[in-house]
Amino acid sequence: MMNAVFPGDTAVSMGEIMIHYREAGSGPPVVLLHINQQSSALMTELMQALAPRMRAIAVDYPSHGSSYRMERQPTIEDYARCVLEVMDPLGIGRFTALGEATGAAVAVAIADAAPDRVARVVLVNCPLLEPERAAGIVEELEQLRPADASGFGAPRTVRYMLEQDPDHAPMRPTQDWMDRINQAQREAGRDRWQALRALAAYDLGSALERLSCPTLLLTGEHFYFRHRVPEIARRVRHLRSETLQGARFCATWEFADRIACSLLGEGQQGGVK
Secondary structure, three states: OOOOOOOOOOEEEEOOEEEEEEEEOOOOEEEEEOOOOOOHHHHHHHHHHHOOOOEEEEEOOOOOOOOOOOOOOOOHHHHHHHHHHHHOOOOOOOEEEEEEOHHHHHHHHHHHHOOOOEEEEEEEOOOOOOHHHHOOHHHHHHOOOOEOOOOOEOOOOHHHHHHHOHHHOOOOOOHHHHHHHHHHHHHHHHHOOHHHHHHHHOOHHHHHHHOOOOEEEEEEOOOOOHHHHHHHHHHOOOEEEEEEOOOOOOHHHHOHHHHHHHHOOOOOOOOOO
16 A cells, blocks of 8 residues: 555635545546545545555545535535535546445535536445435434534544444444544534435435446445445446445445455456446
């Protein structure tokens, strides 16, 4: 794995909002889109895995990481516009959009908004919610993610995650992973539910049907929405689907090398549609 430099203060302006991103490598561009309540800091392993052969750019959504706060409740389409406005000053025309969980929905929204800009979409642990569950998804997770009296997310331990919320943890979480998760929660502060609310309000199913570019679906063997893979396959026209054996949540962190291999066409893990 190569050493890569991730400029921590790189940002572009979207109106009054500054959008922070990390960048590494050279070659065909790929934008990396993080899980809700996380940041681009959780994409550094995948950036390093891709950097020898691709130009990897990881973006912080508004109110996440080092990006400026968005005062109103954003939509998934807002996040997609932010990404496109980061690509423009970087001189990037067509690119691959890769996202995990909420990031997968953002990748779909980018391709929906600008199909001429997106060469392909990579969906890691795509969160196609059942309609009856979407409305209550924030309330479900609020029970698992404690907050202090002011509304800021309280730090969690690896033991807490494995005992109380294993569905949202990697199979083998490390303290470094947990530290970055806790840091991302502090950065998002009281806005930490914005991205999940945006996901709950987004019609991902219909957007999947409009995808016209090649799409790679990578699903963790133990991902809690893996039962939705057949429904995703029914909706997406140009789909290749693989199972990430042994993976669960945060696969872009824990299985960065394997995902990079799938993206670069250097082998497939699991069945292919």
